[in-house]
Amino acid sequence: MYEDCVKSTEDYYFVCENEGAWGIVLESLAIIGIVVTIILLLLFLFLLRRVQDCCLWNTLPTQILFLLGVLGLFSLAFAFVAQFNQQTAPVRYFLFGVLFAICFSCLLAHASNLVKLVRGRVSLCWTTILCIAIGVSLLQVIIAIEYVTLMMTRGMMFMHMTPCELNMDFVVLLVYVLLLMALTFFVSKATFCGPCENWKQHGRLIFVTVLISIIIWVVWISMLLRGNPQLQRQPQWDDPVICIALVTNAWVFLLLYIIPELCILYRSTKQNCPLPGNTCPAPAYQCSFRVENQELSRGTFPGNLGSREALPREKQERN
Numbered sequence: 001m002y003e004d005c006v007k008s009t010e011d012y013y014f015v016c017e018n019e020g021a022w023g024i025v026l027e028s029l030a031i032i033g034i035v036v037t038i039i040l041l042l043l044f045l046f047l048l049r050r051v052q053d054c055c056l057w058n059t060l061p062t063q064i065l066f067l068l069g070v071l072g073l074f075s076l077a078f079a080f081v082a083q084f085n086q087q088t089a090p091v092r093y094f095l096f097g098v099l100f101a102i103c104f105s106c107l108l109a110h111a112s113n114l115v116k117l118v119r120g121r122v123s124l125c126w127t128t129i130l131c132i133a134i135g136v137s138l139l140q141v142i143i144a145i146e147y148v149t150l151m152m153t154r155g156m157m158f159m160h161m162t163p164c165e166l167n168m169d170f171v172v173l174l175v176y177v178l179l180l181m182a183l184t185f186f187v188s189k190a191t192f193c194g195p196c197e198n199w200k201q202h203g204r205l206i207f208v209t210v211l212i213s214i215i216i217w218v219v220w221i222s223m224l225l226r227g228n229p230q231l232q233r234q235p236q237w238d239d240p241v242i243c244i245a246l247v248t249n250a251w252v253f254l255l256l257y258i259i260p261e262l263c264i265l266y267r268s269t270k271q272n273c274p275l276p277g278n279t280c281p282a283p284a285y286q287c288s289f290r291v292e293n294q295e296l297s298r299g300t301f302p303g304n305l306g307s308r309e310a311l312p313r314e315k316q317e318r319n
Contacts (some may be wrong), residue, residue, distance in 0.1 A: 022240045023081045029247050030077035033254070037071045040258055047262075050269045055117060055199075058126040059110050062133050063261060066106035070258070072099040073250040080243035084166075084235075089158035093151075094144045096246070097174050101140035102133070103253060104180040104213075107206050109133040111188040114203045118194030140176050147173055163235040167224050170242075181217065185210045201264070209257040213249055220245035 044064050051057045076099060079091045109132040113124045124132075147169075151157045158166070188210060191203025223241045228234040 022244070026077055026240075026243050026247050027081055029251070030074045033074040033247065033250055034071060036254060037067055037074060040254070040262065041067045041071070043262060044265075047265050047269065051265055053268050055123040056265060056268055058123050058129055059113060060265075061126050061130045062106050062109050063258070065130065065133060066103055066253070067258065069099050069102035069106065070250050070253050073103070073246060073253075077243055077247050077250075080239050080246065084158075084239065086159060090148050090152060093158075093170065093173060094148045096170075096242075097140050097144050097177050098137070100174070100177045100249075101137040101180060104177065104184050104210070105137040106133045107210060107257070108136060108180060108184040108187060111184060111191060111203065111206050114191040114199050114206075115187065115194075117199040118191050118196045118203065120194070120196055136180065140180075143176060144173065163238060164229070167234075167238060171221055171225060178217070181210060181214055185214065202261070205257050205260050209252060212252050212256065216245050216249050216252070 041064065044060060044067060048057075048060055051060065072095065076091070076095050079088045079095070082088050084092075109129045112132065113129055117123055161169070184206070188203050188206040191206070192200060194200070220241050224238060228237045228241065231237075
């Protein structure tokens, strides 16, 4: 049965391997993660029209982008379950760093906005937060494009390098992502200082998420560069180590950041007043643009009411 599986699937035989079932387990966790992420994405889209607190609403587009990055991470796991070949090599080297850069850039943008909010300042608008997240991640996109293009134009050098060289290049390509992690860690730590207690819970979520992510990255990079060669398990353990770190970190993003944030957003939709502990309410003019749009769509904008009332009065005066 197993021999038939190997012959029929070739590069994808880890999907049905019985002796080392890591491929089946990780594939199952990735599929569950994809389903959960899509459900959470739909819930965030639904909350776009229900969240009334503009300081919370301003981060929703960035969190939706974050969920798209997490969805990509779960999908990328299948490229590591498959064998390393001419098709999966460029996908791995390009998307791994880019998707993690998007996720950590979104966390960095959210944390930067929280640094202002915990000090009672005005929140950044949603376009600014989203542009920060996209702009910060663009450098990793450029780095990955240049590296993959260079390797492919030289005759698909991925297939001619030793496992040690491949792993070293893979880690070096992620240096900018490591920098983003460190920067997000220190910025999220800065959210602990300020008089506005309610915003600190968001900062704590980002802090814990990034801290666990740093631990995961230190472990898998140490195993990839030092542990596997010393245990004489290279390259057999290389793909499992990276794939385990990938799926684990994606679940950390969901469980420690997205789901708690969703609970906070849901509670805010059930309350007409600010959340408990909100000693620093946002200035009213921050929400003026969204309030005007909502009132215009309902036909209840004060200016419209005034103009409607003015018309009968003018007719009465003429009569």
